[in-house]
Amino acid sequence: AVVSTQSTGTELGIDPLWDSHTNIDLALFYNEDISQQIKVDEDYLNYKTGRGFSFLYYPYVLKPSTKSIGLQYDNRISMSRSVNPLMLIMSGGFPHLKLTVRRENIIEDALTHLEMVAEEDPSQLQRQLFVEFEGEEGVDEGGVSKEFFQLIIAELFNPVYGMFVDIEDTRLVWFNPQSFEVDHNYKLIGMLLGLAVYNTVILDIRFPTALYQKLMGEKPDIRDLIQSHPQLGSSLQQLLDYPGDDVEEIFMLDFMVSTTGIFGDEITHHLVAGGDKIPVTSANKHEFVELYVDYIFNKSVSKQFDQFKKGFDMIAQHSPLRTWFRPEELEKLIVGSPKLDFLALQSVTRYDNGFGDDSPVVKWFWEVAHAMTDEDKSKLLAFATGCGRAPVGGMGEMRFIIVKNGGDSERLPSAHTCFNVLLLPEYSTLEKLREKLYKAIQHFEGFGMI
Numbered sequence: 001a002v003v004s005t006q007s008t009g010t011e012l013g014i015d016p017l018w019d020s021h022t023n024i025d026l027a028l029f030y031n032e033d034i035s036q037q038i039k040v041d042e043d044y045l046n047y048k049t050g051r052g053f054s055f056l057y058y059p060y061v062l063k064p065s066t067k068s069i070g071l072q073y074d075n076r077i078s079m080s081r082s083v084n085p086l087m088l089i090m091s092g093g094f095p096h097l098k099l100t101v102r103r104e105n106i107i108e109d110a111l112t113h114l115e116m117v118a119e120e121d122p123s124q125l126q127r128q129l130f131v132e133f134e135g136e137e138g139v140d141e142g143g144v145s146k147e148f149f150q151l152i153i154a155e156l157f158n159p160v161y162g163m164f165v166d167i168e169d170t171r172l173v174w175f176n177p178q179s180f181e182v183d184h185n186y187k188l189i190g191m192l193l194g195l196a197v198y199n200t201v202i203l204d205i206r207f208p209t210a211l212y213q214k215l216m217g218e219k220p221d222i223r224d225l226i227q228s229h230p231q232l233g234s235s236l237q238q239l240l241d242y243p244g245d246d247v248e249e250i251f252m253l254d255f256m257v258s259t260t261g262i263f264g265d266e267i268t269h270h271l272v273a274g275g276d277k278i279p280v281t282s283a284n285k286h287e288f289v290e291l292y293v294d295y296i297f298n299k300s301v302s303k304q305f306d307q308f309k310k311g312f313d314m315i316a317q318h319s320p321l322r323t324w325f326r327p328e329e330l331e332k333l334i335v336g337s338p339k340l341d342f343l344a345l346q347s348v349t350r351y352d353n354g355f356g357d358d359s360p361v362v363k364w365f366w367e368v369a370h371a372m373t374d375e376d377k378s379k380l381l382a383f384a385t386g387c388g389r390a391p392v393g394g395m396g397e398m399r400f401i402i403v404k405n406g407g408d409s410e411r412l413p414s415a416h417t418c419f420n421v422l423l424l425p426e427y428s429t430l431e432k433l434r435e436k437l438y439k440a441i442q443h444f445e446g447f448g449m450i
Contacts, residue, residue, distance in 0.1 A: 097117065099129060183303070368433060379442065
């Protein structure tokens with residue numbers, strides 16, 4: 001039986017099943033059978049009307065992939081309210097959010113158009129995205145939109161713009177406190193994250209989980225700093241764990257922090273007024289750590305994050321996203337999962353241009369792929385699809401095609417990442433395929449999405 005925690009949460013002032021900092025693995029509450037067998041359309045209708053039982057009242061039992069389907073139904077309902085029924089009949093379905101951009105001016109064009117739509121009718125931002133590149137023919141069946149996300153994300157995260165900084169000892173990025181970029185660009189990235197949710201696009205971006213906690217209204221703490229900034233977070237945890245009373249003599253800290261500016265200069269910040277004159281002691285070390293964490297995640301990047309969140313909320317503020325999903329689930333919706341099940345991928349893979357599942361090269365490919373390390377599997381997936389992570393529903397829900405690209409050759413494998421198509425020459429031996437495939441994925445550098 002499913003038991004509501006609402007009354008308990010009201011009494012305690014918390015939601016025990018919705019706190020991302022709980023020591024319980026909340027994924028243990030997922031019910032596989034319910035998540036697979038539930039009729040999401042009927043369940044959503046009961047949820048929306050209140051006329052019957054709905055598992056969406058108890059979202060912690062549903063896997064993110066199931067709840068994401070409910071999000072799509074909510075999106076359709078929202079669109080139907082803002083669209084003339086006659087338009088639906090004449091167009092043969094729900095209208096799209098059409099976006100025309102120039103490749104050489106993709107950021108400005110996207111920002112101008114999306115802001116115009118937001119001012120006129122924000123509900124249009126939840127429509128399915130339909131992208132056209134100016135001067136190019138072609139119907140967007142998903143591939144063009146995917147290429148749009150690839151190009152604009154790569155552009156916005158380009159180190160040349162200095163909007164984000166790489167975090168030491170991790171592959172993560174965070175807002176640059178000293179960025180000179182205009183606020184609109186941060187807002188655009190927030191909008192792109194929201195659009196990705198409603199267009200089931202996986203973005204190859206590397207924010208720490210703390211970002212998604214902030215988007216969902218949670219406050220990051222020292223545990224999140226250890227995950228995002230391991231060197232700094234571990235040092236602060238050592239301070240907290242130190243049992244002696246001689247903290248001032250051992251650590252020699254005060255309530256002032258220093259960071260390096262974009263020109264290599266030292267920038268100081270007082271955590272409290274006159275912080276440079278207040279030593280950190282055993283009595284105030286917890287306050288010091290709390291203020292330091294707040295500075296890193298909040299105060300130092302408040303201008304950048306506020307614009308980012310404003311953009312995200314333009315897409316998500318009227319949806320049940322924050323009701324149904326926890327921060328780590330939102331993260332999976334946007335950036336996918338690192339768990340790569342290549343057996344599931346093999347089961348749904350299609351073959352073309354002379355290849356079949358019994359072709360020697362195909363068999364060799366899967367033999368090599370299954371034997372790869374997790375890191376190399378991620379590289380292979382990124383090479384073929386633009387992103388090294390699996391969609392929220394798992395790799396069994398992906399569209400993946402392996403195409404014969406000529407006879408035996410010295411050419412490396414190639415890919416059309418916009419369509420998840422891997423092009424393989426018909427190599428003559430297993431060893432040759434392995435050599436060429438590894439060389440291709442090891443020298444590939446991309447920034448894209450599924």
